[in-house]
Amino acid sequence: QSSVTLFGIIDAALQRGSGSVADRTQLGSGANSSSRLGFRGVEDLGGGMSASFWLEAAVLVDTGAGGPTSTNNQPSGTPATLGGTQGLTFARRSTVSLTSSLGELRLGRDYSAHYYRYIYDPFGNNGVGASQTFLGAPTTGINRVSNQIAYHLPSNLGGIYGLVEYHLGENASNAGATKNDGNGGGVRLGWNGGPFDVSLTQARTSYASTATLGDITSTTIGARYDFSVFSVMGQYVRDKVDTAAAFTGRGGNIAGVWRVGAGEVKAMWSQYGTTAAAQPETKKLSLGYVHNLSKRTAIYGSYARVRNSGGATVALNGSITGANQSSSGVDLGIRHAF
């Protein structure tokens, strides 16, 4: 047997959401870090080269279900929700790579460049506190993409990091206006110099323009500075969406993390709004505390509150709220990594 690493995170939280229409209490999965189960391995090929693979499945710990993937980065690639019958898929990541001192060639399913707005959010886009730049954005279905060919820069460039990725919709060439649907790509470039980190990401995925679909072009710029016991970070994102009634979404967040003994206090302000009719916008305050019981295990609590305007109805933790109403939520959970 070769050296396969089995890894994962199991994270469950009691979640409460309050909205103007309905509240909800639920046991949720991954409110601090997404629950997952994975298999990965690296083989040294000699001469500075290596081959590797990575298979990572979402696991909903509250039910034991898996999560779906997409065959083609298009709505047709993921049929209707399967609820409790959804089995495990390696939708989080499923890749094979060849790596040398020149970088890594990676084939399979992985983050698209649209997703790199999760980096400068101390909640990592998880749980009630997740940045509104993530939750409110039109990139939900393409944060991860199938049929991707990516090149990642090597790690020996003096702090410079980055990638170029291209993903395929795999349509037949006679598909007419939709033949490029689901095709896309992106570029990410950053610099990590000691306490300072900054990066810029540009991504685009194509869809023939309809009432609900259209090219999505995303730009994300973010930075972080690590002081001795606290960090500050922020990002700005813009999504141009070429539906029949084209609109642009803009948002950002600014956040701080304080390390206090075995604990970590997090605070973030985030907002996201679009130029669609009535200009819906949501502003969010997120507060969190994580208490590390070990390197692998923590208990945590989070609180967040959103304020909607322009007709937005964003609600937290499964609650339902009316247009322009507020919603708040609390998470209380355990996260265990292995």
Place this chain on the structure above:
Amino acid sequence: QSSVTLFGIIDAALQRGSGSVADRTQLGSGANSSSRLGFRGVEDLGGGMSASFWLEAAVLVDTGAGGPTSTNNQPSGTPATLGGTQGLTFARRSTVSLTSSLGELRLGRDYSAHYYRYIYDPFGNNGVGASQTFLGAPTTGINRVSNQIAYHLPSNLGGIYGLVEYHLGENASNAGATKNDGNGGGVRLGWNGGPFDVSLTQARTSYASTATLGDITSTTIGARYDFSVFSVMGQYVRDKVDTAAAFTGRGGNIAGVWRVGAGEVKAMWSQYGTTAAAQPETKKLSLGYVHNLSKRTAIYGSYARVRNSGGATVALNGSITGANQSSSGVDLGIRHAF
């Protein structure tokens, strides 16, 4: 990599069922012990505390398919049967725990208290011989529940064991009469003193009353006594079901296990009947022999026969039998644990 334990059971049996309408021959999965694949681990946190996780999937060895879970402990949480397209889910168990000398806090999907009627059945509710108190009961969909918060007593209480569990249906608070559907909980308390074991379990899950749904309240009391080469055990179960035409189900079993060298002979009488119109009832005789080839591997054979009355049509191993007719079945299989 951390210490993850990969475990499982693969159990396949040739099964034959005979009924008054139709017979059937099939290769079945888990006729001695349910086929499964799991991942679990424990981390010592110091100070008598530990964190742990447990992911356990059903595997149908005859086809390679998985088994479904439920998102909400309600019929809506498990869409239509997927047959050969049903993927693996961790529907048997999917939990994260914190344990100390005061007990264990466990979050996720696990047995509900309704399920503890499997303990005093030497067939472990598996295969053709499974106790009728299990097969005939209206608790099928809630033997395991999602969104559970459970507290398990510690193991240092002089043989006293038990748990309290609460499970959530996760409905919005404006769902009207059905807002508590799928909510429930239970208490289990037992005492294991040397050769003697006795326990009492009480469970309840709520559903707004309709023709097919209604609150289910289950009571199970059971006991076992281990003599040197044989054990006797028995249990009594009662299920109160508040559908529009409310009814009560009552059943029980008494069983013995004889250990003969590397073998084990099992015999059980069980029955279950309800107060629904015509008072359907089924009585069952189960006989089994398990021959252990090692601690991990066994071959086995079982025979069972049911007698229906009051319009009941229970049939064994996929056979079909008419109202008030008998049915019988045989299993012949291999069970291998790893």
Place this chain on the structure above:
Amino acid sequence: QSSVTLFGIIDAALQRGSGSVADRTQLGSGANSSSRLGFRGVEDLGGGMSASFWLEAAVLVDTGAGGPTSTNNQPSGTPATLGGTQGLTFARRSTVSLTSSLGELRLGRDYSAHYYRYIYDPFGNNGVGASQTFLGAPTTGINRVSNQIAYHLPSNLGGIYGLVEYHLGENASNAGATKNDGNGGGVRLGWNGGPFDVSLTQARTSYASTATLGDITSTTIGARYDFSVFSVMGQYVRDKVDTAAAFTGRGGNIAGVWRVGAGEVKAMWSQYGTTAAAQPETKKLSLGYVHNLSKRTAIYGSYARVRNSGGATVALNGSITGANQSSSGVDLGIRHAF
């Protein structure tokens, strides 16, 4: 924990297909060897006996999805395609075995005897180069079967190898004309003497005759001779299909493999045609090169071209071609085993 072996292959390729109607570019999975993830183990029972299990799932590395199985070896056993929601199943193999010097008894899901036409194809029935005897055959849904009971000859018979298998459709005995649908079995017998290998396989699966279904009877004969640096191999297959308009399919391939340093050059001619109306037939030329970077990792490229006649429309790599038109395709990929 016992000794479980975790194993797999992750194989991804950029694939291009060209046809008279449409071309397609895609990232494909398993173009050199099918991508998979598996768990297997063997327990020594003493006295020359052992118990073992094998669970092997298909993984589509391009999307992370799994592949479906069938519950009953009939069309009803695999509902409609789930696309990106298809979870992992152990549809490639899911078995438990008892083995002694007399052979192996294996229960579960595994190859049917219909599938042994993959042996004498240097492309292993994978990717654009796969033999037309496989791609064109009516055995697609029963190359692997559920509910199988198989006996495999032991490995100590002086080069003679073989198996007998029986698979069950598991229909109720009152299912009338279709009560044997999905039942079947087969025999395989071969001899491997030094550089020479030859085998004969006979398989049959029953279906009540309709416009699209009917008994399928397959015969495969193949042989290989390994010279020092190259091998030649070939096979002939015949499939008799008793649909309402019964027809017979016949095909074969002849192939050579040249080992050149760390590389392997493959060339094959294959064809398959049937006696159905207009006598559709497809002829195929396949060329491939595999460059081994290690025992576990390779990069590869393949090219193939098909020529259709009699109304056949076989097209490669997702392209679409008109009746009696040609199609060609190229694969360029990475294969990594663990």
